[in-house]
Amino acid sequence: MEWTQRLRMRQLYLLVALYENRNVSHTAARMGVTQPGLSKWLGELEEDLNVKLFKRGPRGLEPTDYCAALVQHARAIIGELDRTQTTIRLLSNGITGNLVVGTTPTVATGVVPRAAHLLGKRHPDAFLRLVEDRLDLLMPQLLEGRMDFVVTRTDQARLEPGLRCDLLYPEHIRIVVGPQHPLARKRKLAWADVMRYPWITPPKTSPIRRELEHELALAGQPTPRYRVESGSTLVILSMLQDGDLVAPMSGRLMESFHKNHQLVPLPLPYLREGSVGVIRRLEAVETPLHKAFMEGLLQAARG
Numbered sequence: 001m002e003w004t005q006r007l008r009m010r011q012l013y014l015l016v017a018l019y020e021n022r023n024v025s026h027t028a029a030r031m032g033v034t035q036p037g038l039s040k041w042l043g044e045l046e047e048d049l050n051v052k053l054f055k056r057g058p059r060g061l062e063p064t065d066y067c068a069a070l071v072q073h074a075r076a077i078i079g080e081l082d083r084t085q086t087t088i089r090l091l092s093n094g095i096t097g098n099l100v101v102g103t104t105p106t107v108a109t110g111v112v113p114r115a116a117h118l119l120g121k122r123h124p125d126a127f128l129r130l131v132e133d134r135l136d137l138l139m140p141q142l143l144e145g146r147m148d149f150v151v152t153r154t155d156q157a158r159l160e161p162g163l164r165c166d167l168l169y170p171e172h173i174r175i176v177v178g179p180q181h182p183l184a185r186k187r188k189l190a191w192a193d194v195m196r197y198p199w200i201t202p203p204k205t206s207p208i209r210r211e212l213e214h215e216l217a218l219a220g221q222p223t224p225r226y227r228v229e230s231g232s233t234l235v236i237l238s239m240l241q242d243g244d245l246v247a248p249m250s251g252r253l254m255e256s257f258h259k260n261h262q263l264v265p266l267p268l269p270y271l272r273e274g275s276v277g278v279i280r281r282l283e284a285v286e287t288p289l290h291k292a293f294m295e296g297l298l299q300a301a302r303g
Helices: 009-021 024-031 035-049 065-092 111-122 135-143 207-218 233-240 251-259 288-302
Strands: 054-057 060-063 097-103 126-132 149-153 163-171 173-177 199-201 226-229 247-250 274-281
Touching: 009 024, 009 035, 009 065, 024 035, 060 065, 065 135, 097 111, 097 135, 097 288, 111 126, 111 288, 135 149, 135 274, 149 207, 149 288, 163 251, 163 288, 173 207, 173 251, 199 207, 199 233, 199 247, 207 247, 233 247, 247 251, 274 288
Parallel strands: 097 126, 097 149, 199 226
Antiparallel strands: 054 060, 149 274, 163 274, 173 247
């Protein structure tokens, strides 16, 4: 009998936990098994595979490349089964299908809501869950099959094996201020003019923050005085309304706030241009719901 036929779901959870903890005793305590039992099972699995999954190092277990590959597939299986359980529960409530889409704050108010609206027209009985979070927290969920798509700026996204990225539209950052800011009515500015003011920025892990620092490096400017750090677009927007704060923002997001007279883009000599795209798993089955959402994204991007 092949080892895959003997493998149980519980053992997949054990493998992932061992990979994350790098310690047999801690993993055994966390998962409610005995340490000898866990060690015996791991040895049997390595014997079946005829490869070493872990090496013992000074800081505990060190996963081999074989282990990393196996854990990647284990996480995908666990994620798919969790999604299946959710789908069955939704079907019992009259929902015809479900889709989970991750998005970073810088693009959350752009194409994603419009694509969601278009999806609702074509599949009114489907369930869509939108998750807005940092890219480093969204990508593992995509790899594990817990998400179907991640929409983000692509210039800072690192694609793992098994993922593909489709570009949606070119994107750039803009430096913005509130309508009452001293620089709001200036028609021409140099970077040195805005560096005298304090900044509010997204976290270090945000693509916009990294893009800002690339732009400043090209302009030969030092790191600004970051007075406030926030991952919430609404917090940044609110804090810009009063005072002298300056903030980086994606171009499309800025346009919507500028039309409502909530923000003013500063006329600076920008040099970089990025892009926004949608990332998904290569092995994912394309259901009618997946296809409809992708078509909605592309239509919203063109618009």
